[in-house]
Amino acid sequence: xxxxxxxxxxxxxxxxxxxxxxxxxxxxxxxxxxxxxxxxxxxxxxxxxxxxxxxxxxxxxxxxxxxxxxxxxxxxxxxxxxxxxxxxxxxxxxxxxxxxxxxxxxxxxxxxxxxxxxxxxxxxxxxxxxxxxxxxxxxxxxxxxxxxxxxxxxxxxxxxxxxxxxxxxxxxxxxxxxxxxxxxxxxxxxxxxxxxxxxxxxxxxxxxxxxxxxxxxxxxxxxxxxxxxxxxxxxxxxxxxxxxxxxxxxxxxxxxxxxxxxxxxxxxxxxxxxxxxxxxxxxxxxxxxxxxxxxxxxxxxxxxxxxxxxxxxxxxxxxxxxxxxxxxxxxxxxxxxxxxxxxxxxxxxxxxxxxxxxxxxxxx
Amino acid sequence: xxxxxxxxxxxxxxxxxxxxxxxxxxxxxxxxxxxxxxxxxxxxxxxxxxxxxxxxxxxxxxxxxxxxxxxxxxxxxxxxxxxxxxxxxxxxxxxxxxxxxxxxxxxxxxxxxxxxxxxxxxxxxxxxxxxxxxxxxxxxxxxxxxxxxxxxxxxxxxxxxxxxxxxxxxxxxxxxxxxxxxxxxxxxxxxxxxxxxxxxxxxxxxxxxxxxxxxxxxxxxxxxxxxxxxxxxxxxxxxxxxxxxxxxxxxxxxxxxxxxxxxxxxxxxxxxxxxxxxxxxxxxxxxxxxxxxxxxxxxxxxxxxxxxxxxxxxxxxxx
Numbered sequence: 001x002x003x004x005x006x007x008x009x010x011x012x013x014x015x016x017x018x019x020x021x022x023x024x025x026x027x028x029x030x031x032x033x034x035x036x037x038x039x040x041x042x043x044x045x046x047x048x049x050x051x052x053x054x055x056x057x058x059x060x061x062x063x064x065x066x067x068x069x070x071x072x073x074x075x076x077x078x079x080x081x082x083x084x085x086x087x088x089x090x091x092x093x094x095x096x097x098x099x100x101x102x103x104x105x106x107x108x109x110x111x112x113x114x115x116x117x118x119x120x121x122x123x124x125x126x127x128x129x130x131x132x133x134x135x136x137x138x139x140x141x142x143x144x145x146x147x148x149x150x151x152x153x154x155x156x157x158x159x160x161x162x163x164x165x166x167x168x169x170x171x172x173x174x175x176x177x178x179x180x181x182x183x184x185x186x187x188x189x190x191x192x193x194x195x196x197x198x199x200x201x202x203x204x205x206x207x208x209x210x211x212x213x214x215x216x217x218x219x220x221x222x223x224x225x226x227x228x229x230x231x232x233x234x235x236x237x238x239x240x241x242x243x244x245x246x247x248x249x250x251x252x253x254x255x256x257x258x259x260x261x262x263x264x265x266x267x268x269x270x271x272x273x274x275x276x277x278x279x280x281x282x283x284x285x286x287x288x289x290x291x292x293x294x295x296x297x298x299x300x301x302x303x304x305x306x307x308x309x310x311x312x313x314x315x316x317x318x319x320x321x322x323x324x325x326x327x328x329x330x331x332x333x334x335x336x337x338x339x340x341x342x343x344x345x346x347x348x349x350x351x352x353x354x355x356x357x358x359x360x361x362x363x364x
Numbered sequence: 365x366x367x368x369x370x371x372x373x374x375x376x377x378x379x380x381x382x383x384x385x386x387x388x389x390x391x392x393x394x395x396x397x398x399x400x401x402x403x404x405x406x407x408x409x410x411x412x413x414x415x416x417x418x419x420x421x422x423x424x425x426x427x428x429x430x431x432x433x434x435x436x437x438x439x440x441x442x443x444x445x446x447x448x449x450x451x452x453x454x455x456x457x458x459x460x461x462x463x464x465x466x467x468x469x470x471x472x473x474x475x476x477x478x479x480x481x482x483x484x485x486x487x488x489x490x491x492x493x494x495x496x497x498x499x500x501x502x503x504x505x506x507x508x509x510x511x512x513x514x515x516x517x518x519x520x521x522x523x524x525x526x527x528x529x530x531x532x533x534x535x536x537x538x539x540x541x542x543x544x545x546x547x548x549x550x551x552x553x554x555x556x557x558x559x560x561x562x563x564x565x566x567x568x569x570x571x572x573x574x575x576x577x578x579x580x581x582x583x584x585x586x587x588x589x590x591x592x593x594x595x596x597x598x599x600x601x602x603x604x605x606x607x608x609x610x611x612x613x614x615x616x617x618x619x620x621x622x623x624x625x626x627x628x629x630x631x632x633x634x635x636x637x638x639x640x641x642x643x644x645x646x647x648x649x650x651x652x653x654x655x656x657x658x659x660x661x662x663x664x665x666x667x668x669x670x671x672x673x674x675x676x677x678x679x680x681x682x683x
Binding site: 183 | 618642
C-alpha cells in the first residue's frame, strides 16, 4: 500500500523530524484558513510522482492568497488523481537538500540504502545523467546497518556525522513498520543543523497488516472492501470482466482476450482457496465497478475448488440476476462437479483460447 | 529419474489439521504420496484420517518417522516460525504453500538460508512440486499431470496447471513440475531448478513460465546459455498495464529491469524460444519431442516407460 505524504509523515514523525503540518480538505477549508500561520506551503495529497512539476505545491506568504491557492489545488487533477486533501506545512530553513531512500532490492533479496548529495531535484533524471552521484549500499536484514556501510553510503565525513543517527533511525522505521520503500526527497539539513524529512514517500507491505493495526486507518474504501473480501482487483480500460484465480493465470487470461481482439475491464484474482461466498462477492464487486459487456471466468482449481466457484456464480445469479453473457472455463480440483452444476446455464469452454474468442464474440 | 522428489520421499505436513492442510494432505495421500506425519501443536498423539500420526513438533515428527520433506500450510503470521522449525529439525526440502507471508519475515528467512547450503526452500506462495505418477508434495490437481519428459518451472500456480493440463491432454508428459511461487522473496529460483533439470536424465526439454516483475528470469539466462537442453519460456502479463513502480526510488534502482520486454530480450539473447501464447508452448513441445509421442496408443506405453525409469532410481534428499 502506498501512503499519502501526510500519512507517511504521521508515522515518520514518531521517530524523526518532520515539518509541523495540518491536513485540510474541501469541507473544512473555510474553518481552517483563519487558524493557519504564515508563511506556509500547501501540498496537494496524491499518490503519484511529479506533483511539484504539475503545480501541486504552492508557497503562501500572504493570507489573502490562501483561499485562492486552496481552490486552485482542490480543482486539480494530477496524473488522473483528484486532489481531495491538502497538507499545510510550516516553511523550513533549508541549508542543504539531500536524497535518501531505503528499498527492498529484489534481485538480491536484500534491503538497499540509496543516497545522493543532490536532493530535491528530479532524481530519476539525475540517475541517468550523473549515475555516480548516487550511492547504494545493500543491507543484510539479519546483520542490519553498521557504521562502515554508512561511510560507504555517505562519503563526505561531515555529512556522515550529521546523518548517522538519522539513517539508523530511518532504517529502524523501515524494519519495524514492515515497509517496502521509504523515500525522503528532499532530506533537508536546516541552518540549525537539524535533519528534517521535507517530503516522504512510503510503501507499506500489505501482508504485514496483522502486525500493524495503525495502518488499517490508511486503507481506502475500495481497498477495505477488496481486502475484506479477500481478493485483488485492478481496474483496466476495457469492457470485458475477468475473474480468475492466481495472478499468473489472470494475467495470461487478459493476454489471451487482448490477443483475441477484446479489451478487459479489470484484473480480478479471487485468491487461493476461495469459497462460494467470496466468489459471489467478487462477482458483485465486478459488476458494480463499471458497465460490462460480458464476463469471462477462468478458474483452474488447485487449493481453490472449482465447485465452490460454480456455486458462487449460481448464488450470485439467483440473487442479482445478471443480464450479461458469461463464459466459463473450469479445470482442476472438483472441476467435474463444478461443470455439472453449470451445465446448460452458461457458455462452457474447455480451453482458454476458446474462452477468449467466445467472450470477445459475445461481447460485440 | 526426476528432480527433488522420488518414491522414497517421506512427506510431513505442517498444519495438517487446518482447512487447507487436511484437504490437501488427503489429496497427497490419494496420489499416492508417502505422507508419513503431520504437525499441529497441541494435537500431538492423534491420528489424521486414522492412519497418519500427528506430532506437536517437527523435531519429534522427524525423529519418529524419518520425514525428509515438509509441506507447510500454516497461516501467514505463523509461517516464518514454521519454516525455521523445519530448518532446525533438519528437513532438507521445505515446501511452503502459504500465501501472504510478509516481506520482512521472508527477508530474514532468506538471509539465514544463505548460510545453510544443504536446505532447499520452495516458495512461499507456491503450488509445490509434483513428479507425475510418483509423488506429489503440494496442492496441484493431480489429473492435469502425467509422467513424461518435459520439466516445468513456474512462478504462477494456476498457469502451471493450465500448461501441464494442455500437455497431458495432448499426450506429452512431465518429468517434474516445480512451482517456485510468485512472491518477491522465494527460496528457490528459476536458475536453481534449471540446474537440476539439466542434470536430470528424464528431462528432455524445460518450460519456464515467468511473469512481469523481478529479475529472476533475466538472472537465469547466464546459466541457460550453458545448458544442453532446450528451454522454452512464456511470460505472462504482456498486456497488463505497467506495474506500479516503487516511486522514484524503485525507478532509479531498477531502471527497465523486470519488464516483459527486458525478460524477452534476455531470453532471446540466451537462445531461449519465447512462446507468444500458451498454445504456442504446445506446438513447440510437439516439434521438439516429435509427433509420435502425441498418439493415444503410445501414451500408455510412455507412461509405463517413465514409471519404470523412476522406480529404479533413488536420490532422496540429494540436490
